Amino acid sequence: MLMDANSTTEAMASPISRRSLHEELAARLRDMIVEGALPAGRKVPERELCETFGVSRTPLREALKVLASEGLVTLNQNRGACVTALTRADLEEVFPIMGALEALSGSLACARMSDAEIEAVAALHDQMVRSFEAGDRPTYFKLNQAIHRAILLGSGNATLGATHQMLAGRIHRARYMANDDAARWRAAIEEHEHILAALQSRNGPRLAAILSDHLRNKLASVMRHFTED
Amino acid sequence: MLMDANSTTEAMASPISRRSLHEELAARLRDMIVEGALPAGRKVPERELCETFGVSRTPLREALKVLASEGLVTLNQNRGACVTALTRADLEEVFPIMGALEALSGSLACARMSDAEIEAVAALHDQMVRSFEAGDRPTYFKLNQAIHRAILLGSGNATLGATHQMLAGRIHRARYMANDDAARWRAAIEEHEHILAALQSRNGPRLAAILSDHLRNKLASVMRHFTED
DNA sequence: AAATCTAATTATGCATTCATAATTCAAATT
DNA sequence: AATTTGAATTATGAATGCATAATTAGATTT
The missing domain is CATH 1.10.10.10 (Winged helix-like DNA-binding domain superfamily/Winged helix DNA-binding domain)
Structure with a gap:
């Protein structure tokens, strides 16, 4: 051996x-x-x-x-x-949960993140916008995840990050599908503008609401590709 | 055959x-x-x-x-x-997450539970109040959990229930500690009255808010017994 | 006597082996 | 020919064995 x-x-x-x-x-x-x-x-x-x-x-x-x-x-x-095969029902269950977790993370992050950390998120955001404009979806996807992850970690709640990651792992494949039509992709970018704005102004409740909506929209987008399920 | x-x-x-x-x-x-x-x-x-x-x-x-x-x-x-030893930090991390999950479950339950199911929760609630009045804490604790669990299941989101249960398992021991002073116990009962009322009137946002607060108060109560940690 | 280093013991990580349930394939019966 | 039954094969569940890392105990040294 x-x-x-x-x-x-x-x-x-x-x-x-x-x-x-x-x-x-x-x-x-x-x-x-x-x-x-x-x-x-x-x-x-x-x-x-x-x-x-x-x-x-x-x-x-x-x-x-x-x-x-x-x-x-x-x-x-x-x-x-x-x-484990992903069903529509699974996605419909998991996305709202992730929405709730991200909303909580956003709320906490607004209170706990340092100015420097928020600036780092802003930098990621700018990069992400550039990769959107370049039509580079893999890079966009990576940066998108990095932003959400940064907010998760910025909450200072490690358990929250771990719980989120566990759920994210299950639906990772499905999330690749989102934003594959130009309109939804553009809308996602706009939502991210709002996310960044809320974070920079440290408006916790607003960031929570936006993130929750953001996840809801992601679900709707992903679900369009599961019609054949 | x-x-x-x-x-x-x-x-x-x-x-x-x-x-x-x-x-x-x-x-x-x-x-x-x-x-x-x-x-x-x-x-x-x-x-x-x-x-x-x-x-x-x-x-x-x-x-x-x-x-x-x-x-x-x-x-x-x-x-x-x-x-795994529970630290104060762990409790402070887990309770807010459970609060977010229960808030979501409450919101969904208001929309999805049948009248009969809500009546069943009301019955559990009445039993719980009686065990409170009898000072029977073990029974109270059991019924309390049953109510929260019923709302979780009433959300129709099995993943939400599983996620919640996993976190609940970690802090189960700590939750026994809550309500060990009469004032907090009475307050918890009052919160449960509001929970039932919101559920019966199917006021999702309100139930979500109450559940979130309920968990926050539970945390505060539990934390008093961790001062020596 | 305290500390340190070494040897012995113990417990864990992994591989292998044994037992049993599930699947496959062929033969037999209708 | 199709279906069914049963034996052979395969894959999984569980137990055992072996190698190595940790821990402990003891002896030696300062």
Whole structure:
């Protein structure tokens, strides 16, 4: 068995705590699912993944249990794991929750973020607008996420960030779909202008309301691509 | 034939699908942690638990991974699992999130619950008031939870309920502490009167606001018992 | 006596093995 | 030919074994 590869990536990463195998596997699988390398509904045979990653079944199974508790995969008794398929109902459930969480984060962020941190968000916003004007959707998407994430973290509530991220992971694929028509994309940009304005003026209730609406609109946009479901 | 007959008998509990060991173990451990049988900060040696439950380490370890992803235990590399200790900061983070989730649930419940379901909540409320008057705190606590849970489920958003329950599990112990002085307990009852009234009049925004405040007050009450932390 | 270093013990991470449920495929019956 | 039954295969659930990191105990040194 060629198991020596794990010691190679140890220098740069976190200095003291090197992640355990099941953690590493969970992260890798999470990425694969979120990025669509493992399509929804697909069966995830243990043997195959073990060979792919070159590990035994024990840590892989531990990782699958974690992903199941995150809702990314579904375990069927004696029948293995499947990538959880997103239904319209799932999206309709998750988006409002994320809206509520982001609203809370915005409210808190207005009170707690430093001026410098808000300026950093403004910088991200400007970059995002530029990538919109350039029609560069991947960069736009990345910056968009970075802004929302910055506000989440700016709330100073780590649990809020973690809860949000867990839900975001489930619907990540779907969120790629949003803004694929020009009108909605433009509207999203406008909403983000309001988001930034509310944050800069530290108007918590207003930012909360805008973020909630923003998520509601995102849902509506995404849902148009689920008509065939 | 026989198979059809079996698959149709779904009404009763879950006679066919016995839970897998790791699921069962996760549930048992969750209860033990939530109910305080495993005190916070305590080390959870695998060997000991294996003997307690009479199982091998594999399913137990799988269960611990799940509980770790739920935040109930903390895994330390090569150093085993500890029951996650609740800090004041944790409570201050979790309660506002639960407030936001319950506010959302209230808003949705006002729109979606049937009259019969609302009457059921009213019945729970009346029982709760009686147990308050009788000074029966355990029963009060149970009914209190049942009411909040009914509104959560009444939202029709299963993910919302699951998310809430996950957070609630973490702070369950702390919530026992609330209402241990008569003044706060009486105030809580009054808040519940408003909650019921808003629900019965289907005033979503108002119910949302009351629930949010209710959770905020709960936090304040609980925090008084964490001064020594 | 206190501190430190080393050896022994213990507990954990992972691999392997065993047992059992599920699936597949072929054969037999209608 | 289609359906069904049953054996063979495969995959998963769980247990055991092995290697290694942590912890503890003991001995040696200052």
